[in-house]
Amino acid sequence: MRVRRSPTDATPDDACRRSGSQSGRRQSAVRRVRDVLRAEIGGARSGSVLHSESQLGAEYGVSRGVIREVLALLRAEGLIERLQGAGTFVVAPQRSGLGIDVAQGLPDGLESGSARVCWEVLDLGAIPAPPLVAAQLQLARPGEAVVFVEHRTSLDGRPVAVRSLWLPLELGEPLLRPTARLTISIYDLLEQELGCEVGVSELKLQATTADPVTAPVLGVPPGAPLLLMERLVRGIDGRPIQYSFGRIRGDRIVLTTQASRRE
Numbered sequence: 209m210r211v212r213r214s215p216t217d218a219t220p221d222d223a224c225r226r227s228g229s230q231s232g233r234r235q236s237a238v239r240r241v242r243d244v245l246r247a248e249i250g251g252a253r254s255g256s257v258l259h260s261e262s263q264l265g266a267e268y269g270v271s272r273g274v275i276r277e278v279l280a281l282l283r284a285e286g287l288i289e290r291l292q293g294a295g296t297f298v299v300a301p302q303r304s305g306l307g308i309d310v311a312q313g314l315p316d317g318l319e320s321g322s323a324r325v326c327w328e329v330l331d332l333g334a335i336p337a338p339p340l341v342a343a344q345l346q347l348a349r350p351g352e353a354v355v356f357v358e359h360r361t362s363l364d365g366r367p368v369a370v371r372s373l374w375l376p377l378e379l380g381e382p383l384l385r386p387t388a389r390l391t392i393s394i395y396d397l398l399e400q401e402l403g404c405e406v407g408v409s410e411l412k413l414q415a416t417t418a419d420p421v422t423a424p425v426l427g428v429p430p431g432a433p434l435l436l437m438e439r440l441v442r443g444i445d446g447r448p449i450q451y452s453f454g455r456i457r458g459d460r461i462v463l464t465t466q467a468s469r470r471e
Contacts, residue, residue: 234274241268242278249287249298258288258296286459324364327391330425331358334377334384341374344440344451355380357390360425367426373452379404398441398449407444413437416455426457433458 245264259267261275268275279296282288289299332355339350347354354374361369373394375383379402382388389401398404416436423430434455441450 237270237274238277238281241270241274242281244268245278246282246285246287249282252298254298256298258298260295325393326362327393328360328362329357329390330360330370331356332383332390334381337374341451345374345376345448347376353377355383357383359390367457369454369456370422370425371452371454373450375402375450376448379449394441394450394452402449404449405444406449407442407446410440410442411437412439418455422455426455428457 241264245268249258258264258279261272261279264275265272279288279290283290287299288296290296334353335356336351337345337347337354341347341354342350342352345354354377356372356374357380358370358372360367361371371394382402383390383397390397392400395406398406414436416434418426418428418430418432418434420430422434423432426432426434428434435458437452437454437456439450439452439454440448441452443449
């Protein structure tokens, strides 16, 4: 006996078959081409000219309609601009990669990094440690004095990150001296100025947006996408030596790493 099923009796296999509809495959092609072309644009210089729609369609094996939809998405994201009679140009600044599988600062991952990167101290002083900071730095109690530094990092003259960091007072106190060098990378600060040998750096990353007090510091509008990096740095003896929060412009920096399937 054959039983007729109503639409509400659909099985998971039915759902899988329905997802392969003509419109579904077209949208899948748009997403696929969008991701690859977006990655290519990320490595291109601002002002570079994209191939024509027909050339792109041939390269990706899709119709010109799919290419037009992809270009519309990238244009809405602010990555490209189309000039009538001239073509489609990359308008987003080239992103710089920062590896996070080793403890390094931004200059270590760039050619001529030290010449392209600079730092500006926005705030500096000894303050009471909030409970979270005290716990992360393994202090005796909340309210114990710590050294606080807020600095902004710029790449090629444009701000890319702002970071708030705390250090135990006995370790970070030399930074309060007028002669201290503060306009260097975080790891150089620890190793060169404070004489600490860095062991490991523990990172947590999440997406966030620029709030009204952060946006002007980074030169972005409120609501712009940012990466929020929470970092705990330990010395070679395992002792916490720095705790920080950094907000990074997602349109200027790409975080990279390597992962192994097996240890």
